[in-house]
Amino acid sequence: MITLDLIRDLLSWFLFLLGGAGVVVGAIGIVRFPDFYTRLHAAGITDTAGAELILLAMILQAPSWLVAAKLVIIGFFLFMTSPVSTHAIAHAAYVVGLRPMLGPLLKREGEA
Amino acid sequence: MLGRAIILTVSLTVLWLLLSGYFDKPLLLGFGVMSVALCVALAVRARVLDAEGAPTGMMPRVFLYWWWLFAEIGKANFIVARQALAVEPKLSPKLLRIVSPTKTKAGLATFANSITLTPGTVTVDLEPGHMVVHALTEALADEAAINDMGRRVAAIEGRGG
Numbered sequence: 692m693i694t695l696d697l698i699r700d701l702l703s704w705f706l707f708l709l710g711g712a713g714v715v716v717g718a719i720g721i722v723r724f725p726d727f728y729t730r731l732h733a734a735g736i737t738d739t740a741g742a743e744l745i746l747l748a749m750i751l752q753a754p755s756w757l758v759a760a761k762l763v764i765i766g767f768f769l770f771m772t773s774p775v776s777t778h779a780i781a782h783a784a785y786v787v788g789l790r791p792m793l794g795p796l797l798k799r800e801g802e803a
Numbered sequence: 804m805l806g807r808a809i810i811l812t813v814s815l816t817v818l819w820l821l822l823s824g825y826f827d828k829p830l831l832l833g834f835g836v837m838s839v840a841l842c843v844a845l846a847v848r849a850r851v852l853d854a855e856g857a858p859t860g861m862m863p864r865v866f867l868y869w870w871w872l873f874a875e876i877g878k879a880n881f882i883v884a885r886q887a888l889a890v891e892p893k894l895s896p897k898l899l900r901i902v903s904p905t906k907t908k909a910g911l912a913t914f915a916n917s918i919t920l921t922p923g924t925v926t927v928d929l930e931p932g933h934m935v936v937h938a939l940t941e942a943l944a945d946e947a948a949i950n951d952m953g954r955r956v957a958a959i960e961g962r963g964g
Contacts (some may be wrong), residue, residue: 709815713880720887728925729896732939735922742882760821774919780932781919783939785927791937795895 703751710744717741727784728791730778738773742766808843809858815839857869859908865913866958871955876921883922893961897944900938904953910960912952924949 713736720733726752746766790799819835841945846852854860886892896937901918905911915926918936923943938944 702935713884716884718930720883723887723892724894726896728937729894729939730925731925731937732883732923734888735920735925736880736883739876739920739922740884757821757824764818770920771916774916778915778929780921781925781927783930785935791896791898793896793898794864795893797894797896 697750703748704742706751708750710741710746713739713741713744722788723790725797726792727789728781731781738769738777744772750788793801804847804852807852807859808847809856810859810862811846811852812839812843816895842890847955855908855912857909858960859957860907861909861913868955868959872917872920875952879921879943880943884938886940894939895944897938897941899938899944900933900951901936901946901949901953903934904950904957905960906957907960910956913960917952917956918949941957 717733717735717737720736721730724730724733743766745780746769750759750762755761792799816839818834819839823835824829825831825835846856888896900946903911903914905914911929911931915929915934917925918924918934923939925937926934927937936949
């Protein structure tokens with residue numbers, strides 16, 4: 692019998708798997724991409740799709756509306772703070788003079 | 804100033820109630836009222852209740868913008884994930900210089916953070932009026948799309964409050 696609980700469980704499991712896949716893909720990207728700046732982009736998948744989809748799945752499983760509200764707040768703060776921390780490290784690297792690999796050949800400026 | 808203080812008080816009260824979950828314990832609610840009052844008083848005293856600290860001018864429209872941004876983040880996630888899993892990733896990193904059409908500091912911060920939040924593009928440098936953006940591939944280094952995002956942010960910042 693298809694009940695509302697079953698639909699909710701299926702939906703939240705789907706989101707858990709999708710979010711988990713996002714975290715794993717982000718980690719794979721961090722290992723595979725060639726330099727600091729390109730790795731930041733891979734970390735971006737973990738921060739956005741990974742974290743938010745898992746939170747959404749947890750909201751569907753929340754035992755009370757108060758817990759759901761707290762999860763929404765966590766999602767909101769992640770959404771507001773993760774780009775700030777990403778920008779902080781990217782900007783620090785840029786200001787210190789770490790040159791990004793550019794173009795399809797992934798050459799650093801000034802390299803042969 | 805008064806409007807911003809009221810909005811801050813209301814949002815802090817709602818946050819306190821939701822995080823604590825106490826609705827009928829007078830002593831604890833009293834402590835909550837005290838902590839909210841202290842926070843608002845400190846914010847006023849530190850003079851952070853300005854257009855930058857509490858950007859209420861963009862408040863109603865920013866929620867619509869977020870829905871649009873969620874969709875963009877979803878699409879960009881897909882592109883970056885495909886590169887991460889590709890047998891031979893076709894990366895072509897590029898630095899772009901983007902001129903921001905925003906007029907307020909809060910608008911500039913929203914624009915720069917939206918770019919960073921979208922996987923595949925990260926704001927690496929931010930100057931008044933322009934920014935340097937690092938993009939992962941040729942397809943993600945789409946200046947027209949980034950400028951379109953800037954126009955949307957400029958549209959929601961309104962009269963600059």
